[in-house]
Amino acid sequence: MDRLVCYDCGETYPAGEAARCACGEPLWFDTGGTEFSWPDASDGDGGGVRLGRDSLWRYESILPASQPGGLAAAAGGTPLFRAPSIEPSDGPRIHLKIEGTNPTGSFKDRGTAVGIGRLDGPVGTVSHGNMALSVAAHAAALDREAVILVAEDTPDSRLAMIAQHDPHLFRVRGEYGRLYDDTLERDLGVGFLNSDAPLRVAGQKTVAYEICEAFAPDAPDAVVLPVSSGGQASGVWKALRELDAAGLLPSVPRIYLAQAARCDPIARAFRRGDSRVEPVDGEPTAAVSINNADPPSGTRALAAARATDGGVVSVSEEAMLAETDRLAADAGVSVEPSCAVATAAVRELAAAGEFGPDDDVAAILTGSGYNYGPTEADASTVREVDRADVPDAVREIVS
Numbered sequence: 058m059d060r061l062v063c064y065d066c067g068e069t070y071p072a073g074e075a076a077r078c079a080c081g082e083p084l085w086f087d088t089g090g091t092e093f094s095w096p097d098a099s100d101g102d103g104g105g106v107r108l109g110r111d112s113l114w115r116y117e118s119i120l121p122a123s124q125p126g127g128l129a130a131a132a133g134g135t136p137l138f139r140a141p142s143i144e145p146s147d148g149p150r151i152h153l154k155i156e157g158t159n160p161t162g163s164f165k166d167r168g169t170a171v172g173i174g175r176l177d178g179p180v181g182t183v184s185h186g187n188m189a190l191s192v193a194a195h196a197a198a199l200d201r202e203a204v205i206l207v208a209e210d211t212p213d214s215r216l217a218m219i220a221q222h223d224p225h226l227f228r229v230r231g232e233y234g235r236l237y238d239d240t241l242e243r244d245l246g247v248g249f250l251n252s253d254a255p256l257r258v259a260g261q262k263t264v265a266y267e268i269c270e271a272f273a274p275d276a277p278d279a280v281v282l283p284v285s286s287g288g289q290a291s292g293v294w295k296a297l298r299e300l301d302a303a304g305l306l307p308s309v310p311r312i313y314l315a316q317a318a319r320c321d322p323i324a325r326a327f328r329r330g331d332s333r334v335e336p337v338d339g340e341p342t343a344a345v346s347i348n349n350a351d352p353p354s355g356t357r358a359l360a361a362a363r364a365t366d367g368g369v370v371s372v373s374e375e376a377m378l379a380e381t382d383r384l385a386a387d388a389g390v391s392v393e394p395s396c397a398v399a400t401a402a403v404r405e406l407a408a409a410g411e412f413g414p415d416d417d418v419a420a421i422l423t424g425s426g427y428n429y430g431p432t433e434a435d436a437s438t439v440r441e442v443d444r445a446d447v448p449d450a451v452r453e454i455v456s
């Protein structure tokens with residue numbers, strides 16, 4: 058696994074030499090071979106570290122890295138369960154993949170774990186969100202230097218979350234968007250694990266391995282996930298291609314991507330019938346983790362949706378916030394609005410007749426609401442009460 062390949066034109070490159078193909082599209086690792094089969098139940102428990110559950114290292118044979126210890130040993134292996142309480146009537150069975158149980162609360166830990174397992178020396182990223190938290194924490198766990206480049210307007214509360222892991226934290230003035238390519242293209246002596254870096258995509262494909270293994274020898278009818286840079290969507294597509302090549306899928310699940318309507322470059326390209334994603338002028342949205350107007354792997358993500366006969370859905374701000382509340386109140390799962398677009402999209406697709414009651418849909422809830430910072434409490438659920446009145450107040454509720 059020392060070769061990178063372009064999904065689009067097929068050109069190959071030695072690993073580490075480039076992040077982009079000469080044609081402009083992003084590269085991913087050439088996993089080679091079609092001999093993969095589901096590992097034995099006892100495999101992948103962290104390589105000697107007892108975790109009490111499997112981690113993504115269960116799939117080490119198809120990863121371009123080996124398990125480095127630290128937090129990386131605990132990445133992946135997240136729960137998947139059916140949530141009938143949020144299923145629309147006459148809609149599909151919805152299975153929630155809870156990525157918020159990763160060590161730093163999002164799926165970004167998968168890509169970080171594989172990246173830090175492969176690279177020596179300092180690691181870095183361009184992010185003030187979940188990816189920054191993840192890289193800073195994983196570096197701390199392995200006593201590595203971390204370089205985190207955040208945008209100038211990053212709120213202090215966000216900086217404090219990242220800073221607790223003691224990385225080198227730079228607040229960058231100037232055109233922040235350009236840093237993404239700057240850091241991937243220049244040799245700065247730091248292994249930058251940006252959103253769609255090949256190592257990150259390799260780690261992130263394990264979420265789809267886990268979903269498909271849970272259904273094996275069957276397969277879900279569809280996988281629905283939020284999309285920003287397109288890194289995770291690329292990983293999911295790569296996993297499905299690999300599992301299909303290995304003969305482990307009776308049929309290939311359709312990939313549906315969900316975006317916030319206020320910033321939806323991939324959905325717009327899908328609706329236009331284009332095969333290339335163009336930048337848009339996005340508006341601010343509560344879905345801060347997927348607010349990307351010029352996604353570096355957007356065209357590849359679009360290709361994933363098209364190649365699997367899936368689609369791309371824009372979710373209104375209102376539907377997204379209602380879905381965030383629904384997941385917390387009815388399924389017990391706290392997520393950011395950025396994650397809730399996934400099940401909101403399932404609801405819209407069911408209403409449009411794309412899913413029916415015989416379908417199994419896996420929705421990836423990419424991150425935890427507990428990382429997202431305080432939002433206002435729903436006033437109707439809070440009651441002021443004197444200590445002496447607590448017994449009566451409680452009895453009133455249960456009677």
Ligand SMILES: *Cc1c(COP(=O)(O)O)cnc(C)c1O
Nearest residue numbers: 187284285286287288289423424
């Ligand atoms: C990063 C992130 C995404 C988007 O993932 P991409 O790989 O950039 O498309 C979605 N949800 C959450 C919670 C994230 O942190």
Ligand SMILES: [Zn+2]
Nearest residue numbers: 063066078080
């Ligand atoms: Zn190419």
